[in-house]
Amino acid sequence: MISVDEALQRVLALAPQPKPELIGLENALGRILLEPAVSRMTQPPFNAAAMDGYAWRSADAGQSLRIVGEAAAGHPWTGTAQPGTAIRIFTGAAVPDGFDRVEMQENTRREGDLLTITEASHGTHIRSRGCDFAEADELPAGRRLTAADIGLLAAMNVPQVMVARRPKVAIMASGDELVRPGDTPRDGQIISSNDLAIAALAQEVGAETTLLPIAADTEHSLRECFHMARDADLLITIGGASVGDHDLVGKVAAELGLERAFYKIAMRPGKPLMAGDLHGTAMLGLPGNPVSSIVCGKIFMQPLIRRMQGFTDLDQTRKAMLGVDLVAEGNRQHYLRAKLDRQDGQPTITPFDRQDSSLLSILSQADALLVRPSGDRARAKGEMMEYLPLHGGS
Numbered sequence: 001m002i003s004v005d006e007a008l009q010r011v012l013a014l015a016p017q018p019k020p021e022l023i024g025l026e027n028a029l030g031r032i033l034l035e036p037a038v039s040r041m042t043q044p045p046f047n048a049a050a051m052d053g054y055a056w057r058s059a060d061a062g063q064s065l066r067i068v069g070e071a072a073a074g075h076p077w078t079g080t081a082q083p084g085t086a087i088r089i090f091t092g093a094a095v096p097d098g099f100d101r102v103e104m105q106e107n108t109r110r111e112g113d114l115l116t117i118t119e120a121s122h123g124t125h126i127r128s129r130g131c132d133f134a135e136a137d138e139l140p141a142g143r144r145l146t147a148a149d150i151g152l153l154a155a156m157n158v159p160q161v162m163v164a165r166r167p168k169v170a171i172m173a174s175g176d177e178l179v180r181p182g183d184t185p186r187d188g189q190i191i192s193s194n195d196l197a198i199a200a201l202a203q204e205v206g207a208e209t210t211l212l213p214i215a216a217d218t219e220h221s222l223r224e225c226f227h228m229a230r231d232a233d234l235l236i237t238i239g240g241a242s243v244g245d246h247d248l249v250g251k252v253a254a255e256l257g258l259e260r261a262f263y264k265i266a267m268r269p270g271k272p273l274m275a276g277d278l279h280g281t282a283m284l285g286l287p288g289n290p291v292s293s294i295v296c297g298k299i300f301m302q303p304l305i306r307r308m309q310g311f312t313d314l315d316q317t318r319k320a321m322l323g324v325d326l327v328a329e330g331n332r333q334h335y336l337r338a339k340l341d342r343q344d345g346q347p348t349i350t351p352f353d354r355q356d357s358s359l360l361s362i363l364s365q366a367d368a369l370l371v372r373p374s375g376d377r378a379r380a381k382g383e384m385m386e387y388l389p390l391h392g393g394s
């Protein structure tokens with residue numbers, strides 16, 4: 001059995017180079033920028049009024065001013081600033097050269113065309129040209145685009161961006177006992193939940209997912225389903241990974257030409273994980289126990305899908321204070337479903353008592369996976385421990 005860190009490195013090595021795709025900003029949320037985006041604008045493109053009021057010259061302080069024009073957003077004033085003059089101006093309008101202040105109208109008195117500044121503000125209320133960004137400024141490659149990034153790119157007059165194509169992920173559940181949600185299970189059958197959960201985890205990090213038919217526990221059925229995934233960037237199999245007579249995924253994958261990167265890792269849950277390359281399609285074979293498959297999806301599949309899109313910052317670990325005492329750990333790195341809260345103002349993490357790898361209800365209540373390295377010593381309440389946040393992309 002190899003360590004979780006070693007396994008993760010081997011999984012990430014299966015990622016092909018990201019494939020570029022040019023898309024409009026309206027579809028760019030959450031996508032990973034592959035090439036820097038270069039601004040085609042300086043913002044603001046002119047010195048702009050930040051208040052509704054009057055533009056005037058500080059050299060004229062203390063004088064009564066003659067109002068000689070008006071500038072509104074989208075409607076510049078074309079005259080030139082003369083001593084002793086002011087213009088009416090509105091927020092967003094270009095401040096003509098020569099005027100170096102805008103006073104908000106609440107601080108002025110106007111009588112006909114004559115203006116008195118009754119109280120001068122501290123600031124100029126002028127946003128100087130380029131104070132936000134300049135033409136040729138860049139938004140660097142490698143970032144996952146946020147709503148704020150999309151606003152910035154739009155303001156930069158960059159209507160399209162080069163992002164990584166969404167990896168195509170095919171997901172195959174296997175097992176004679178499985179039926180789809182909504183079907184009526186016969187004796188001995190259960191509902192297939194893992195493939196939908198794994199698809200959701202893959203979508204969370206930008207994948208385009210396809211659910212393959214549920215494969216029966218026969219080599220023929222598995223082979224057929226493997227064949228359906230041949231155009232995918234990544235094939236995820238679920239179940240059939242262990243040592244039982246009906247656990248045939250590894251055997252069939254090997255016969256079809258899987259170059260195996262590893263099988264079995266020192267991890268709990270998730271020991272029978274396998275990974276490899278199948279004629280250019282990366283493959284992850286997840287264990288069937290529902291929590292094992294989702295935890296492996298979180299720890300291996302999500303970073304792999306991110307890496308396929310050129311994302312580099314893959315470390316998700318954070319720290320919190322332990323809420324209870326814990327006994328010493330065994331020889332596998334243990335991921336415990338846990339609840340996060342605050343105690344004495346400190347983020348605190350407390351694992352659930354029940355940790356069996358079939359319990360989806362506990363996983364759904366959990367906010368985090370507490371990470372305990374293999375062979376970890378007994379831990380006391382109050383110690384700082386590492387965890388991975390659950391639920392939510394990024």
Ligand SMILES: Nc1nc2c(c(=O)[nH]1)N[C@H]1C(S)=C(S)[C@@H](COP(=O)(O)OP(=O)(O)OC[C@H]3O[C@@H](n4cnc5c(N)ncnc54)[C@H](O)[C@@H]3O)O[C@H]1N2
Nearest residue numbers: 173192193194195239240241242247271287288289290292
């Ligand atoms: N003799 C041994 N037995 C087992 C070992 C072992 O080391 N020696 N390891 C155990 C561990 S740990 C795990 S994890 C499981 C993994 O086994 P498989 O990957 O072969 O999974 P299955 O046997 O197919 O299923 C296990 C369990 O999960 C349910 N399942 C499977 N697929 C789904 C699905 N899509 N949705 C919901 N539930 C699913 C399945 O019905 C079983 O109950 O092996 C242990 N055994």
Ligand code: MOO
Nearest residue numbers: 269270271292357
């Ligand atoms: O590793 Mo299994 O995944 O412990 O249940």
